[in-house]
Amino acid sequence: MAKLSETELRKSIKEQNMESIYYLYGNEKLLVRHYTNKLTEKIAGKSPSEFSFHVFSGADDIDQIAIAANVLPFMGGKNYVNIKDLDACRLSDTAFAKLLEMLANLPDTTSVVISALTIMPDMSKTKNKKLVAEIARLGVVAELNKIGQAALEKQLASWARKQGATLTEAEAQRLIRYCGTDLSTLQNELEKLCAYAYGREITQEDIEKTVVKNLEARVFDLSKFVLTGQYDKAFGQLDMLFYQKEEPVSILAVLASAYVDMYRVRVAIENGKKTADIAACFDYKRKEFRLTNAQRYAKGLPTAALRESLAALIEVDEKMKSTPCDKQVLLQELIVKLMLLAKKEYDVG
Template sequence: MPKLNETELKQRIAQGQLANIFFLYGQEDFFVSKYAKEIIDKVVAKQFESFNLNWFHGDKLSLDELEDAIESLPMMADRKCVVVQNLDIDGLSKSDYEKLNELLKSPNEMTVVVFFANKIQYDVKKSSRVKTFLNFVQKDGIVCEFTIKDKSTLKRELCSRAKKESVELDMPIAEYFIDRCSMNYGILIKELDKLIHYVKGMNQGFEITKKAIDLCCIPTIESNAFKLSNAIVQKNYEKAFLLLDELFYQRQEPLAILGALDMCFYDLYRAKVAIESGKTAEEVQSDFGYSPTRSFAIRNAFRDARASSTVQIRRYINILAETDYKLKSSKADQQLLLEQMIAKMI
């Protein structure tokens, strides 16, 4: 069977066109879990779950027990379901990997096997074993990868979800919300639900504003690091130190802060060199393999690159490298080292 997208998988589940094997994975763990549950619910009636639903966790998987579960017959039903959650395919021994492949060659027709990964990520490009296994499953089963949705889709879905709760969220505010919190739909939904309860409880006209987002939603380290790098480039001393204080208040590790800043200035350097070479943001994104979750980063870098010279950006990167060495080799106070770094950069 061909690899399905989310729409095709949703349609198959709704129509009851289920394969014997499913493999669901991807960056959007919210949807991985959602559709795994829908498949399970379609196969197994609630009152018979104790008989017809077997659940295995990848780190504790016994191939013998999995085989018994797959081969055993359902009770008081036409089908049963066997679930394998977060299987580390690369971590399997050679014998277990071969046994798993052999086991899935001709599974019991009354058993639907669902593999889903909502806590681990598979790198199909780098892992030949994962790629081979997915191709194997795809021959007779269904494989579906849930990639991060683009920002336009996320904005529409967030605005629509807010509207269903009689709360107004316009598109520019939705974009600000995404930039502050995440491109991950699961995280955004949790934060949006929090915002909806907040504006309703505060009786603020049932409208989500930037102020409400700033009050209720904790920004990602990447979001604050981008603002911090921008403040450094703009020579805004006060804003830079306020943002650094906010990161420390969130109990972010100094090395994590430095790592996020590194990414921002590498993005800036790539954008600057690309502009000088007549390259576009799309070309840089493709050449350097930026994931969909970071496409905004290179666009922002192109926007801000003109504020600094190439020489200046190289100086920033050298200071970051020096601070990285000090953090890893010195016993000096790490917060102080980062503060000194900001002062030197500005």
């Protein structure tokens, strides 16, 4: 009985070292759902009896859950109870006490899986902490969080192999840049890619043709065109974002974050630091590629230009949020200003 890592949980299920109580939570919801399904299949089987298979939501009556937990399984096997999205701090003191009593007195024939499929229980709250401690004593607790960049790339390559295609490290990085780090999104996009490139290596061209870029990737393309002086491409990309109904405020926020990344990298380098030092100070977990991109595209841009660009971004942000205005026109004017700043500084230095 303990707290297990994702690797330890996977191993215990594979080796069928099963416990009576499981609590699964964390910010990587695909993993929470995946292991809930794995446990369901291992405990209840692929075709469970409706008499010994019970699913509840966190808002359901604890008394009804307790009744289900004490049902004797039909024709042998296990009685299975799954409680989804239980947030203990939302329970009354009476209901919480009943829950703990039920878990402490489960029949040997019953298994309970509590899984936070869509919520993030606040583990600083007393009841949630107490529930986790009790389940860790009686069974297994697994916190399933987002994995690091390198592990994510390996996971994508593994998924690709299982679907009949090959994904290199470089193209895995490209896929993450375009889609973000959400495993569900990456899995869906990779399925399309593997179907398109079945039996061979997935190429950059395949990704460009089939993958739907998220807002961050599309605005990064915009910033790249601005910094490299590609006027037509910059405004073509901006027009496409408007056509796709992206909010100007959202576009501005992502564009500003790209410039903040570049400024952080520049200041770090000027002070003898590395990008790894920036990642340690700010939240770049599974987004390390942003720093790599920032270093590449800020290389020819003087620090003064970055400061003036950030000032221009702040000015437009304040206008958008404080005065009635045509936000699309403001963004268009901003793009022109950013390109002029970059060109002016290049000419000077």
